[in-house]
Structures are given as structure tokens and as C-alpha cells.
Amino acid sequence: MHKDTMNILVSIGGGPEAYEALAFAALLSRRQCTDTSLLTVREPDSGLHSGGLELRVAREQMLGWGLELPGLKRLKKARDIFAELGEIPGQESVQLEHRAISGDPAGEYVVSYNTPCGGTVALHLRSGTDIPGVIAEQCDIEDVDIAIVGAPGENPTGFKKLVSATPMAYRIAQRLPCPIIIARRLKAEGAILAVLDGSGLAAGCLPRLAKIARACGIPLSVASTAGMEVIEKARRALPLDSPPIDETFEVENSAEAVLAAAEDYTLVALPAPVGKLRGSMVEKVMENAPISVMIIR
Amino acid sequence: MIHWAYDKRWLLITLAAVGILLLLPVPPGLTSAGWKVLVMTLAATTLFIKEPVPLPSVALLIVLGQIFLLGLDSSDVARSLMKDAVLFIMGSLMLAVAMVKQQLDKRLALVIVKATGTNTYRIALGISVVSGLLASFIGEHTVAAMMLPVALTLIQLAEEDEERRRRLALLFLFSISYACCMAGIGTPSGGARNAIMIEYWGDFFHKPSDPATAIYDVGYGQWMLFAYPVFLAQLPFMHWILRKTFPAPSEDLSHAVRRLREQVGKQGSLQGRHYATIVIFLLTVTAWILFSTEVGMGTIAIAGAASFLLAGLVRWEDLNSGVNWGVVLLYGAAISLGQQMQETGAAAWVAAGFLDMLVPLGLGSGIGLLACIMLLTTAMTNTMSNGAAVAVLGPIVLSIAVEAGANPLAAGFITAMASSFAYLTVIGTPASSIVRSSGYLASADFLKAGWRLALMSFIILIIFAKFYWPFLGG
Numbered sequence: 001m002h003k004d005t006m007n008i009l010v011s012i013g014g015g016p017e018a019y020e021a022l023a024f025a026a027l028l029s030r031r032q033c034t035d036t037s038l039l040t041v042r043e044p045d046s047g048l049h050s051g052g053l054e055l056r057v058a059r060e061q062m063l064g065w066g067l068e069l070p071g072l073k074r075l076k077k078a079r080d081i082f083a084e085l086g087e088i089p090g091q092e093s094v095q096l097e098h099r100a101i102s103g104d105p106a107g108e109y110v111v112s113y114n115t116p117c118g119g120t121v122a123l124h125l126r127s128g129t130d131i132p133g134v135i136a137e138q139c140d141i142e143d144v145d146i147a148i149v150g151a152p153g154e155n156p157t158g159f160k161k162l163v164s165a166t167p168m169a170y171r172i173a174q175r176l177p178c179p180i181i182i183a184r185r186l187k188a189e190g191a192i193l194a195v196l197d198g199s200g201l202a203a204g205c206l207p208r209l210a211k212i213a214r215a216c217g218i219p220l221s222v223a224s225t226a227g228m229e230v231i232e233k234a235r236r237a238l239p240l241d242s243p244p245i246d247e248t249f250e251v252e253n254s255a256e257a258v259l260a261a262a263e264d265y266t267l268v269a270l271p272a273p274v275g276k277l278r279g280s281m282v283e284k285v286m287e288n289a290p291i292s293v294m295i296i297r
Numbered sequence: 298m299i300h301w302a303y304d305k306r307w308l309l310i311t312l313a314a315v316g317i318l319l320l321l322p323v324p325p326g327l328t329s330a331g332w333k334v335l336v337m338t339l340a341a342t343t344l345f346i347k348e349p350v351p352l353p354s355v356a357l358l359i360v361l362g363q364i365f366l367l368g369l370d371s372s373d374v375a376r377s378l379m380k381d382a383v384l385f386i387m388g389s390l391m392l393a394v395a396m397v398k399q400q401l402d403k404r405l406a407l408v409i410v411k412a413t414g415t416n417t418y419r420i421a422l423g424i425s426v427v428s429g430l431l432a433s434f435i436g437e438h439t440v441a442a443m444m445l446p447v448a449l450t451l452i453q454l455a456e457e458d459e460e461r462r463r464r465l466a467l468l469f470l471f472s473i474s475y476a477c478c479m480a481g482i483g484t485p486s487g488g489a490r491n492a493i494m495i496e497y498w499g500d501f502f503h504k505p506s507d508p509a510t511a512i513y514d515v516g517y518g519q520w521m522l523f524a525y526p527v528f529l530a531q532l533p534f535m536h537w538i539l540r541k542t543f544p545a546p547s548e549d550l551s552h553a554v555r556r557l558r559e560q561v562g563k564q565g566s567l568q569g570r571h572y573a574t575i576v577i578f579l580l581t582v583t584a585w586i587l588f589s590t591e592v593g594m595g596t597i598a599i600a601g602a603a604s605f606l607l608a609g610l611v612r613w614e615d616l617n618s619g620v621n622w623g624v625v626l627l628y629g630a631a632i633s634l635g636q637q638m639q640e641t642g643a644a645a646w647v648a649a650g651f652l653d654m655l656v657p658l659g660l661g662s663g664i665g666l667l668a669c670i671m672l673l674t675t676a677m678t679n680t681m682s683n684g685a686a687v688a689v690l691g692p693i694v695l696s697i698a699v700e701a702g703a704n705p706l707a708a709g710f711i712t713a714m715a716s717s718f719a720y721l722t723v724i725g726t727p728a729s730s731i732v733r734s735s736g737y738l739a740s741a742d743f744l745k746a747g748w749r750l751a752l753m754s755f756i757i758l759i760i761f762a763k764f765y766w767p768f769l770g771g
Contacts, residue, residue: 014736052390052489052624057397058442058731064400065446067453070736130304275299 005119006034006211009144009178011135012078013040013168014070017150021183021292022078024216025148026085031215033117036087037142038078039124041134042071075123079113088113088121131168132175139178145208146294147180149173155287173286174277179205179297181267186292188216190266195251195258196234198226202271203234205296209269210242219246223261225253255284262291269294307347311340319366326649330367331641337362338638341631342689345681353623356630363637377636378629381595382496386489386684387625388598392581393439394619395605399574402443403561409447410558415551421468422536424448425476429532432476433483433525434582438727440480444473449735450560455553456546466737467543471746475535475720477728479754481683482714483528485520485594486585488727489628490687492594494713495520496632497691501639502705512706512770516590522769523710527761534753542746570610577604631688638692648696662701667711667762670694671755674715683716683726690716707766711758718754720747 010025012018022038029036059069068076082088112122128134139147152167173180194209196202206222213220222245224230231248238245251261258281262268272282272295286293302309315336323332337359344355363374405427413423424444432440448469456462481487485495495515502513581601585594605611638644655661660669674694678686690712698708719726721744723733732738 052386052621052628053393053397053436053438053442053727054619054621055731055734057394057619058445058734061397061402061442061446062449062735065402065450067446067449070734073736133304 006032006145006208007037007142008034009037009039009135009139009142009147010078011039011041011147011149011172012074013150014074015150015152017183017185018148019078019081019150021148021150021181021186022081023085024183024186024188026082026087027188028212028215029087029115029119029121030117032211033115033119035119035142036082036115036121037124037138037144038075038082038121039126039135039138040071040075041126041128041131043127043129043131071125071127075125079121079123082121087115089116132172135172136175136177139176144178146212147172147176147178148183148186149180151182151184151292170283170286173295175274177274177297179208179269179294181292181294182286184290184292185266187266189218191219191221191246191264192216193262193265193268194220194222195261195268195270196222196224196226196230197253197271198224198230199271201273202296203230203237205269205271206234206237207239207242209294210238210245214243218266219243221245221247221249221265223249223251223258225251225258253281255281255288258285259289262289265291267292267294269296271296273297305349307343308349311343311347311349314343315340324646327646328642330637331643331646333362333366334634334637334641335643335647337366338634338643338689341634342681345685345689351623353626356623356627359630359634363633367637374633377633378626380496380629380632381593382489382492382632383625383629384593384595385485385492385598386595386628387620388595388600388602389436389486389489389492390620390625391602391616392578392598392605393436393442394616395602395611396435396439396574396578397442397619398611398615399571401571401574402447403564404567404571405443406447406450406557407561410554415549415554417465417468417545417548417550418536418540420451420550420554421472421540421545424469425472425532425536428473429476429480429483429528432480432728433487433528435578436486436727437477437481437488438731441473441477441728441731445470445732445735448473451550451553451557452737454556455550461546463737464543464546466735467742468539468545470732470735470738471539471543471742472536474726474728474732475539475746475750476532478717478720478726479531479535480528481726481728482717483521483525484585485515485517485589486582486598488717489684490713490716491520491524493628493632493635493684493687494691494709495594497635497639497695498705498709500636501692501695514590515706517585517594521586523706523766524714526765527714527758530757530761531754534757535750538749538753539746542749573608573610574605577601577608577610580604628684628688631685635688635692639696644692644696645700647693648700651693651697652700662703664759664763666697666701666703667707668755668759670697670708670711671715671718671758674712675718675751675755678716678719678726679721683719687713687716704770706770707762710766711762714758718751720750720754722747 008025008028025036028034109125110122112120115121126134149169149172152169169182173182192209192213194206210220222231228250235245251257270282272280277283318336323329341355341359360374363369364371409423409427413419428440428444452462452465452469456465485491498513498515502510504510584597652661655669660666674690677690694708694712695705698705723729723743
């Protein structure tokens with residue numbers, strides 16, 4: 001059954017792109033009355049790397065001096081941004097939970113706030129070594145409709161690319177079971193381009209994209225790599241209250257063509273089921289697009 | 298399943314490689330047992346570096362490999378896991394937790410700012426000196442954990458702007474971590490790697506019936522004679538490199554120092570538990586210097602930890618949660634595997650191969666050989682924990698020294714000391730991991746300062762190996 005409200009998850013890793021994307025999430029929260037989760041995952045303390053002395057001992061020292069731990073600091077910054085945007089009216093939390101789900105025995109924390117429209121904003125602090133796995137698990141627990149992750153900085157080239165590990169944002173994109181936006185200066189402005197490939201996955205996501213476009217007050221265009229009839233079929237399946245589609249056109253099924261077609265947009269959405277992203281055209285678009293990329297699932 | 302396989306790819310690759318290598322014919326010059334131990338060591342090294350599974354599970358695999366692949370008796374394997382070095386590592390870790398729990402850090406903060414005044418660079422130097430002097434005796438992780446909140450408090454009091462705060466954090470936090478790294482070699486109690494090397498010297502070369510081998514029964518004081526001057530020589534250069542690499546956003550911190558004094562001043566004067574902590578610590582260090590040869594460093598470390606417990610200065614629950622016991626098990630297993638490398642001749646075989654490569658290049662002896670050992674250790678220690686690097690490399694390096702006719706003491710000291718040159722990455726040393734937990738430092742920052750410091754440390758270590766150690770019999 002399709003839900004009425006959207007659940008949004010924003011992964012706060014400390015990078016600037018995720019903080020910038022909070023304005024986008026806040027707008028959706030206001031216009032669509034979403035339930036928004038802000039999630040920070042920190043790696044549990046590793047005793048070997050600290051020579052056998054648990055890092056917890058150092059963290060307790062920091063707390064003893066009244067200093068905040070980095071994970072909490074990041075979440076608080078995100079909360080403050082949300083508060084400034086008017087989505088958290090006061091500083092009073094409605095619910096504070098301490099969970100010991102997995103990872104660090106110190107536990108995991110959730111603080112929830114009510115938004116003015118009746119939705120919620122929840123701050124989650126979790127721990128785990130497999131960060132993409134923890135975020136994927138959170139998507140399942142929260143039944144997330146869209147996850148937002150800040151894009152990494154510039155892509156490494158040459159030798160640096162050879163020795164560099166896959167950036168965390170891309171590793172998360174490979175794992176998440178729900179649609180995910182790799183945010184690059186993600187703002188509720190410009191226009192959205194949905195690229196359909198003839199699959200039910202892409203067509204099925206179009207109503208949600210239309211909802212986002214309407215919430216942001218920006219146009220939605222649709223391109224197809226599998227002929228214009230795919231677009232017509234998807235258009236007919238849109239709910240009646242959907243905003244009109246701005247532009248429709250065909251595009252070649254290659255990363256270069258999609259990147260060229262997406263030049264004038266702020267967000268491009270493409271379908272890639274879980275497990276099919278690595279080595280695909282969508283992965284190339286995700287890594288090389290100068291704009292935000294949404295992977296439809 | 299695909300994600301599990303992808304995440305565990307290094308475990309699967311390692312297990313497959315072990316299977317294939319064990320099916321291959323044993324290389325000439327190596328016994329069957331030696332080949333199996335060598336394959337196990339390669340597998341353990343890969344798992345240490347890539348960490349596809351929790352590291353204590355590597356220890357369990359080593360134990361199982363010794364029983365099922367080498368056919369050793371399980372009681373013998375169990376016995377080989379608990380040496381004086383392992384007891385020492387265990388006791389030192391308990392001492393570390395006990396010391397940190399006494400909250401002497403606030404007093405240290407006062408001592409530093411009292412001595413240095415309000416100049417940023419003098420405070421950075423003061424942090425390095427205090428961190429270094431303490432870390433040389435009680436372990437770099439202890440000092441890093443104690444000094445981290447001191448530096449962070451100063452940083453937060455000094456700067457409001459995030460960028461300026463980060464610039465100050467680079468100077469102060471690296472002043473802690475690199476001082477701790479360099480100081481960790483100063484005495485045997487500075488780090489697990491030192492105890493492991495002492496264990497190897499004793500096991501491989503010291504024969505109680507042969508007085509000529511007594512030099513290999515390295516005591517606390519003897520280690521200090523070799524190593525402490527190397528640490529002291531590095532300290533001023535380290536400070537100079539850090540201040541050039543990470544200039545402070547402001548040279549005066551009077552406002553922050555005044556607020557720190559107010560904050561810390563509320564603690565009042567030293568209490569009985571603080572005096573008791575200082576007395577137990579001094580007694581432990583004195584006992585290490587005077588009696589470690591007779592009763593073993595591990596015994597004294599355990600006695601120190603027991604004293605804290607008996608005096609009621611620390612709870613067992615604190616020790617239990619503050620020490621990662623898996624690490625103790627891991628070091629025990631790594632030392633046990635190192636012994637097997639020696640006993641089966643695998644270490645000598647690798648050493649001979651290594652020397653065959655070096656001799657044509659004119660690096661098969663003297664300072665050239667020591668420099669190669671140093672570079673090899675530095676490369677290893679930047680990819681895995683320094684204790685693990687010494688545990689893996691120790692038997693090979695000591696065998697190289699024997700094959701090349703070099704002094705195993707010098708080769709061992711070079712290895713143990715170069716294992717602290719893990720300046721380039723976060724994972725190499727405990728202090729780096731601890732200061733990075735502040736959230737201020739990025740991996741690239743370690744590279745920026747690390748290569749300069751590594752170059753400086755190489756030069757100083759070679760100078761000491763060439764001109765100072767020969768006077769001490771090394």
C-alpha cells in the first residue's frame with residue numbers, strides 16, 4: 001500500500017553537501033509534512049588501533065571536560081540548521097530514546113521533534129563498522145522513501161584514483177534499498193529531469209518525483225532511453241493531481257548523453273536496482289554529474 | 298550475499314590464497330612446517346592490513362592453524378600465548394586505564410600553561426614535551442587520552458570560527474600524537490612493540506647457560522640507554538616541522554589560557570588519590586628500571602595494576618571496559634607465530650631471500666642494511682598497527698641480522714623504533730587514532746606533516762645507529 005506521507009533520511013557525515021541539502025529536506029518537510037531522519041553513523045571504538053586501550057576511555061575524558069563527541073556535534077549542527085529553517089519550533093525534544101541495537105555497547109540514541117505540520121524530525125546517532133550497511137538497515141527500519149547523502153569532493157584521477165577507496169557516498173548508493181539522492185549543491189530550485197529506461201521501476205517512481213517537483217515548485221521533465229512511448233505510458237499512470245510535465249524527449253542510453261541532457265537541470269533521476277549499480281551507466285552519471293543525482297529504486 | 302562477499306573479499310581472497318599456496322610444492326631450502334608457518338604469516342599480515350574480520354579473530358585463526366596445520370599440541374600452543382611480554386602488555390593497559398581515570402589531566406593542563414605562558418607555539422611545545430615525557434613511560438595511548446581534552450578545551454576557548462579552530466587543532470593535536478609516537482620508543486613500557494622485541498631477543502638469542510648471550514636479555518635501563526636519546530633528539534625538530542607545516546591562526550592565547558585556568562582552578566588542590574596515583578606510578582617505573590631483569594617487566598606491570606585495584610583507586614569494571622582484551626590475545630598469538638617462524642626456519646629462509654636482493658645493490662651490510670630494515674618497517678607500520686608490524690617483522694629482521702653478520706640488537710632496535718614512524722596514516726599508532734577521534738583531523742593532514750617527520754626521523758635514527766649505538770654494544 002502506498003503511504004500518504006514521505007519518510008526522508010539525510011545521512012550526516014560531516015561534509016558540506018549534506019548540510020546544504022538540509023534546506024531541500026526542510027522544504028519537503030514543510031510542504032509534504034514528511035517524517036525526516038537525520039542520521040550520523042560513527043565507527044565503534046577499535047581497541048587495536050588505539051593500542052589496546054579502548055577509545056571509549058578517551059571519549060569519557062572528553063565528556064569529563066564538557067566537550068562534545070564528534071558524532072553528536074555533527075547531528076547538533078544539522079538540528080540547528082533545521083531549527084533555523086523553522087522546522088523545529090523549539091529546542092524541546094518530544095522523545096529521547098537510548099537503544100543498544102548493535103555496534104557500540106555505549107548504545108545508540110534517537111531524539112525526536114515534532115514539526116509544525118505534524119511530521120517529525122528525528123536525530124539518530126548510530127554506530128557500526130559497515131557504515132553503508134547501517135544506513136541501509138535504517139532505511140528498512142524507517143521505511144524510507146528517499147535517502148539523501150552528500151556527494152564527495154572532486155573525483156580523484158590517475159594514480160590517486162587507483163589507490164583511493166570508493167568514496168563513502170558511492171558505497172552507500174550501492175547498498176541502499178531505497179531511492180537515494182547524491183546531493184551536490186542540492187536546492188529546491190532549477191528543474192528535475194527523470195530518465196526512464198522502460199522499466200517499471202523508473203515509471204513507478206515518477207509520481208514521487210512529481211510530488212517532489214510540486215513541493216519544491218520546480219518543473220519536472222522526462223527523458224527516455226527506450227522511446228517516447230515509455231514516457232506517454234508513464235505520464236498516463238501519473239495521479240490526476242500531478243503537475244504537468246514540462247518537457248519530454250528521447251536520450252541515448254549512454255552516460256555522456258545523459259550528462260549532456262542533464263546540463264540545465266539541478267537534479268537528474270535514473271533507475272538502478274540494488275546490486276546493478278556497479279559498472280553501470282548510472283554509476284558513471286552519479287560520479288561525473290556536476291548536479292545532484294537521484295538513483296531510483 | 299553479494300554484499301557479504303564483497304565486504305569479506307579480503308578474507309575470501311586470503312583463504313583461497315592459503316589453500317592454493319599450501320597445495321604448491323614446498324620451495325627449496327624450506328621445510329614443510331616452515332612453508333606452512335610462512336603461509337600463515339602472509340595470511341595474518343593480509344588480515345592485519347585489510348581487516349575484513351575483527352582482528353582478535355585473526356588470533357583465533359593463528360591458534361587453529363598451529364594446531365591443525367602444524368600439528369602442535371594444543372597445550373603447547375596455549376602455553377606459547379602467554380609470555381612475559383603479553384603479561385606486560387596486559388598490565389600496561391590496565392595501568393593506562395587506571396591512570397586516565399584519576400583525572401590528572403586537569404593538573405597537567407595547569408602545569409603546561411604555567412610553564413609556557415600564553416604564546417601558542419610555546420604551548421604547543423609544552424604539550425609536546427609533557428606528552429612525550431609521560432608517553433615514554435606510561436604508553437602513548439594513555440597520554441593521548443589524557444592530553445586530548447586539554448588541547449580540545451584550549452582550542453574551543455581560543456577560537457570561535459570553525460576554520461581557525463581547525464588550524465589550531467592541527468598544531469595542538471599533532472603536537473600530542475607525534476610526540477607520543479616518538480616517545481613510545483623511549484622505554485620498554487612506551488608501547489607493546491618494545492616488549493615484543495625484547496621477548497624475541499630473549500627467546501631467540503639469550504641462553505642462560507651462556508654468559509656471552511646475556512646482552513640479549515635486554516632490561517629496562519639498557520633499552521633506555523639505546524632509545525631515550527633518539528626520542529629526545531627528535532622532539533625539537535618535530536615541533537619545528539609542525540609549526541612550519543601548520544601555522545597557528547593566532548600567536549597569543551591569553552584569553553583562552555585565562556579561561557582554562559579559571560575552569561581548571563575550580564578543581565582545588567591535589568587530593569589523596571592523586572598523590573597515591575603519583576606514588577604508585579613512580580614506584581612502578583622505578584621497579585621497571587631496577588628489577589625488570591630479575592622478575593620480568595610483565596610482573597611489575599601487573600603489580601602496578603593490582604596496586605591501583607587494591608588501593609581502591611580504580612574499579613575492575615573500569616579496567617574491564619577500558620582494555621580491549623582481544624588485542625592482548627592478538628599480540629599473544631602474533632608472538633607465538635613469530636616464534637614458529639624462527640623455530641621452523643621460515644624466518645631465516647625469508648631473510649636469506651631478502652639479503653640476496655640487497656647484496657647486489659651494496660645494501661647487504663652496515664648502515665645500508667639497517668636503512669633497508671628501517672624502510673621496510675616504516676612501510677609495514679603505516680599499513681597496520683605498530684605492535685602487529687613488529688610481531689610480524691621481528692623474527693625476519695633478526696634472522697636477516699644473523700645471516701648478514703650484523704648485530705641483532707641494532708637490527709631489533711631499528712625495527713622497534715621505525716615501527717613508531719607511522720606518521721603518514723591514522724591506523725599506525727594508537728595516539729593518532731585517539732587524536733583523530735576528536736573529529737578535527739583528516740587523513741590528508743597526516744600525509745602533509747607525516748612525510749617531513751618521517752624524513753627527519755630516518756636521518757636521526759641512522760645517525761644514532763651509526764655513531765651512538767656502537768658505544769653501547771649495538
